[in-house]
Amino acid sequence: MSLWCLPPVPADICHGPVPAPNPEFTLKPKKKKSIQQSCETPGSPCSPCQEIVLRQCLGQHIGTEQMMVCSNRTPFSCSNLCGNLLQCRNHYCQKSCHAIIDRSLILDGYAISNVTPESCEECTLPCQKERSPACPHPCPLPCHVKNCPPCKVLIKRSCHCGTMVHVFECALYNSMFEEEQQQARSCGGPCHRKLPNCTHLCPETCHPGKCPSPEKCSKKVTVRCVCLHLKKQWLCHDVQAACCNSKHDMREISRSQFGIGLLPCTSECDIACKKKTTNPEVHQRKITMMEDKAKPALLPKGRKRREHKQEIKRSSKLEKQVFQVITLTAQKWLLIATMVVLLLVFAYFGYHGLFWLSDWMNEVEARRLKNRYPRI
Structure with missing residues (x-):
């Protein structure tokens, strides 16, 4: 007799109907109970399987299985992140648990077709790999799978005596051994560093470290x-x-x-x-020496230039201040002159205006009298 459940699955996937208990190993009840058969008649559909099984999430993470009924095949996502390795092969997907395109989702041997797989996120981070040879400059490429290209940044390194500056490519300089770096940094000329115990310069060629045998x-x-x-x-x-x-x-x-x-x-x-x-x-020499000491000492060119610039700034400030004082005084005198002129104008026209007003009033009075007494 073949068994089939809803939804239809192969016979070897489902756990089948629950068998009846063996009467030999069970206690006999006092009252008779009706035994429920899993299948009423042969060939009729069985009821949904109620067996409890473990199911994986959509992302198939380990340790996130859930206890579910065998007949319930609804997919679920756990609370973890996806964690799938991105195409850059350096970082992992930070999305929540989802079905992956590259994997076929199978639960208990049953492929789920009603779940649409989702692609993982794209890596937008810059390259974070350690460059070889070791280099402090970051890689200009975005996050990538292969090794980083050699660093082409130009770095400056002075020679051991400090008279010359060399320029190297970062990858070329860092790929050298320490002895090769010391040789490459040497300018090949004399050291030109002052010896510690005397006033002479080191006669050796440009070398690292302290000058050899300064006491000799x-x-x-x-x-x-x-x-x-x-x-x-x-x-x-x-x-x-x-x-x-x-x-x-x-x-x-x-x-x-x-x-x-x-x-x-x-x-x-x-x-x-x-x-x-x-x-x-000798006395005359002493006098000349005293006069020479009284004279100002010779200053270096840089200091002379700075003092000359400061003197120019001071003179310009004084000129500005004098100009401001002159303009202020001129404005004051102009204001006083305009006030005096205005007063004179008002006095002149006021004096003549009074005479004109008196004449006009006399004329008006004469006209009024003439109109009032025409026979006179």
């Missing part, structure tokens, strides 16, 4: 005594050693005082000092 500087230095009478030529490393022995800080010694006072004064120095004091020209 072999340049010549003029060494003098305290009175500046005696002088000799020493090597720079000997001068540094002498300064260290005399417990002088090399950083505090200026360039003009470097090497002074290292030679001891002799009797020749005393004789030379006496000659200078007895010589009348």
Whole structure:
């Protein structure tokens, strides 16, 4: 006997009619009850299947199954997001649970045709991948599947001594090893950095880090005594050693005082000092030196330009103020002059107006008398 239910499904999908209980394993009731048969007559349609089964949602998420009656095949969506991988293969769909176009929706082996599948959203985010080699610049393309193209942004890197600036492509520079980067940044010229213990510049080619062996500087230095009478030529490393022995800080010694006072004064120095004091020209030199000190020191060009601009601004402000004062005084005098002229005009016309008014009144009075007494 074949069974079929509503809606019609294959026989192996439905759970079939509920079988009657086995009388051997059931308690006999005191009263007789009518046993309800699942099918009244062979070949007649069965009642809807009431077996409880687990059903998946439209998005076929794991852990969101619901207990439903077998005959109830209404699709439902869970409260989760879709979570399907987008076409960019980097992000996931953020829509609510929906049927996907690429998947055929089948519940318990039964394909649902009354549910229209919905396409996932399109990714509009910019590319968020980490570029290789590592680069701080973002990828100009939108979110994509393949690897990012090499970075073509130009970056500036100064040489080790700071006299030249190199320009590299970001991808090319970052693909180098650290040693290759150091070599590429070198300008190939002399270092031009001041040595820490003397006034000379580093003679090595442009190099990273500190200057090598600054205490072995072999340049010549003029060494003098305290009175500046005696002088000799020493090597720079000997001068540094002498300064260290005399417990002088090399950083505090200026360039003009470097090497002074290292030679001891002799009797020749005393004789030379006496000659200078007895010589009348020394006094004149001192006077000229005092005059030179009284003169303003030479200023750099940039400072001169700034001061010149400030002086021009001050002079322009003074000119504006003077012009404003002149205009105000002129306006005051013009106002006074116009007032005086108006007063004179009113006085003149008022005086003549009184005479004209008296003459007119006399004429009017004479006409009135003539009209009143015509015989006179």
